[in-house]
Amino acid sequence: MLPDNIRCLAHPLVQHHVAILRDQATDASQFRDAVRRLSTVLCVEATRDLSVTRRTVQTPLSDCEGQQLSQSIAIVPILRAGLGMVDPLLDLIPQAAVWHLGLYRSEETAQPVGYYDKLESGSVPDLAFVVDPMLATGGSIDLTVRRLQDWGVRDIRVIALIASQAGVDRVAEDFADVSFTIAAIDPELNDQAYIVPGLGDAGDRIFNTQ
Ligand SMILES: O=P(O)(O)OC[C@H]1O[C@H](OP(=O)(O)OP(=O)(O)O)[C@H](O)[C@@H]1O
Ligand SMILES: O=c1cc[nH]c(=O)[nH]1
Numbered sequence: 001m002l003p004d005n006i007r008c009l010a011h012p013l014v015q016h017h018v019a020i021l022r023d024q025a026t027d028a029s030q031f032r033d034a035v036r037r038l039s040t041v042l043c044v045e046a047t048r049d050l051s052v053t054r055r056t057v058q059t060p061l062s063d064c065e066g067q068q069l070s071q072s073i074a075i076v077p078i079l080r081a082g083l084g085m086v087d088p089l090l091d092l093i094p095q096a097a098v099w100h101l102g103l104y105r106s107e108e109t110a111q112p113v114g115y116y117d118k119l120e121s122g123s124v125p126d127l128a129f130v131v132d133p134m135l136a137t138g139g140s141i142d143l144t145v146r147r148l149q150d151w152g153v154r155d156i157r158v159i160a161l162i163a164s165q166a167g168v169d170r171v172a173e174d175f176a177d178v179s180f181t182i183a184a185i186d187p188e189l190n191d192q193a194y195i196v197p198g199l200g201d202a203g204d205r206i207f208n209t210q
């Protein structure tokens with residue numbers, strides 16, 4: 001049983017594309033395609049309860065009641081790997097702002113190290129979608145969520161492709177008011193804090209830098 005703030009999509013399309021991501025024979029171009037497809041599906045799920053206001057539109061035949069998104073929305077990719085998830089979210093939410101946060105995990109400690117952060121105090125969105133394919137120890141998400149909370153964002157939603165059970169347990173408990181939408185939750189972290197079975201290093205696979 002998952003905590004209320006965690007959604008893991010048991011859907012055949014999701015499982016199909018996750019298997020492509022995991023496969024070491026998948027090349028960088030195919031990997032990017034699978035990241036895009038999964039991000040689109042997860043975005044639909046993570047936006048299920050967005051706030052809307054009414055608006056009347058004129059069709060060629062008559063007036064019609066419609067709806068429009070009412071919150072200011074940001075997409076926050078964690079560099080580098082999160083970049084692969086930005087375009088599919090922008091396709092669905094073209095008015096979103098994109099704020100980048102640069103973090104890498106130290107190879108010695110597996111702790112996140114920040115290297116880029118230009119969040120502006122006058123531009124706080126109502127809602128931020130944090131995107132990163134991997135949630136391993138949860139350290140990078142922990143740092144990111146705290147930074148967004150300090151910035152003043154009230155509604156924070158994380159979209160990840162593969163998470164470890166330990167990482168999910170950590171962030172679900174620490175951030176009960178943050179939602180997490182995930183394609184797969186894997187059982188283990190190895191001694192270098194990589195997710196097993198996982199998919200390897202998502203950033204390297206997206207940018208072909210292995
Ligand atoms: O949950 P954690 O233990 O913090 O690990 C997850 C982080 O590690 C990876 O980034 P990486 O450090 O490899 O940077 P990259 O995207 O530049 O490759 C991944 O994309 C996450 O940001
Ligand atoms: O398994 C992992 C863990 C962290 N970062 C990755 O890209 N993969």
Ligand SMILES: [Mg+2]
Nearest residue numbers: 201202203204
């Ligand atoms: Mg990496």
